[in-house]
Amino acid sequence: xxxxxxxxxxxxxxxxxxSCVIKSEALTSVNTARDKILNNQQRYEQVSAVxxxxxxxxxxxxxxxxxxxxxxxxxxxxxLSAKTVHVPKGRPSGSPPFTxxxxxxxxxxxxxxxxxxxxxxxxxxxxxxxxxGFGYRMRHPEVLTPYLWSFTNHYDKGxxxxxxxxxxxxxxxxxxxxxxxxxxxxxxxxxxATD
Numbered sequence: 263x264x265x266x267x268x269x270x271x272x273x274x275x276x277x278x279x280x281s282c283v284i285k286s287e288a289l290t291s292v293n294t295a296r297d298k299i300l301n302n303q304q305r306y307e308q309v310s311a312v313x314x315x316x317x318x319x320x321x322x323x324x325x326x327x328x329x330x331x332x333x334x335x336x337x338x339x340x341x342l343s344a345k346t347v348h349v350p351k352g353r354p355s356g357s358p359p360f361t362x363x364x365x366x367x368x369x370x371x372x373x374x375x376x377x378x379x380x381x382x383x384x385x386x387x388x389x390x391x392x393x394x395g396f397g398y399r400m401r402h403p404e405v406l407t408p409y410l411w412s413f414t415n416h417y418d419k420g421x422x423x424x425x426x427x428x429x430x431x432x433x434x435x436x437x438x439x440x441x442x443x444x445x446x447x448x449x450x451x452x453x454x455a456t457d
Contacts, residue, residue, distance in 0.1 A: 265396050272384040276456055278406070278416055279383055284441050288413035295437045296445040298330045305332070309366045313376040318452045319386055320366060322439045323393060326409060332362045336369040349425075383454045390439045397422055408434035413441040 265271075284292050299306070299321040306317035306324070313320075320336070328334035333342055337353050340346045342360045346353045354360060354368035370376050373393055378385060391399070391407055398407040398420075405420035412434040421432040446452045 265392070265399065267384060267388045271388065275384040275387040278411070279387065279440060279444070281415075282411070282440050282444055283415045284444060285413055285415065288437070288441070292413055292437050292441050292445045295325050295330065295442055296449060296451075299325065299442070299446065300449075300451055302330070302332075305363070309363050309370070312363075312367050313370045315370050315375045315378070316381050316386070316452075318443065318446055319375075319381065319389070320370070322390060322442045323369075324366070325437060325442055326390075326394070326439055334362075335360070336362070336366040337372065381455075383456050386443070386454065387440065397426075397428075402428055402430075405430075408436070408438055410438050410440045412436055412438035414438060414444070416440075 299318070302321070303317060306321045309315070309320050310317040324330055324336055327336055328339040331339075334340060335342060335346050335353065337346050337350055338348045340348055342358070342362060342365060344358045350372060353372060354365055373389075375389055375393075378389065387410060391410055394407065394409040398405050402420060406416050408417050408421055411417035417434070417438065419433045420428070420430045421434050422428050423432060443452070443454065447454060
């Protein structure tokens with residue numbers, strides 16, 4: 263089943279983001295991620311110039327997939343010293359070791375993020391969720407994906423521990439993408455258009 267960004271889904275993303283609050287106990291973790299991102303903004307902007315994906319979207323994926331470690335593939339956090347071994351396997355083309363920037367550009371092209379013309383809030387959240395997969399939406403709609411909503415009021419527990427294996431009591435320990443975007447927006451580091 264293919265999921266597309268319908269007007270109803272667009273409204274859902276916009277409403278969730280508008281009502282999104284970072285949990286007080288998570289503020290330190292979220293602000294630490296935000297500060298690391300801002301300290302490396304120039305590297306994200308280099309990849310943005312090549313791919314036309316907003317720098318802060320690239321940074322958010324980097325936090326989610328590689329814990330902001332520039333020695334890992336943006337695709338999935340595997341080490342840059344070899345091609346990826348996890349999904350997507352065997353990326354990028356060429357011979358290792360890879361630079362973070364080249365691998366990041368490949369990851370964004372692999373997921374067709376470089377073809378997006380207009381980066382609205384709903385598009386950003388949709389593409390981030392698509393980057394990780396729609397498993398929560400399709401198999402566990404009672405849980406908003408922690409990939410986006412972890413550390414916010416929109417997520418408590420429930421997590422896939424591996425492909426297809428879901429634990430309803432497990433809590434994500436990772437800052438969600440919406441929390442990162444909210445922190446960057448609240449710090450006036452980015453402006454995210456709704457239309």
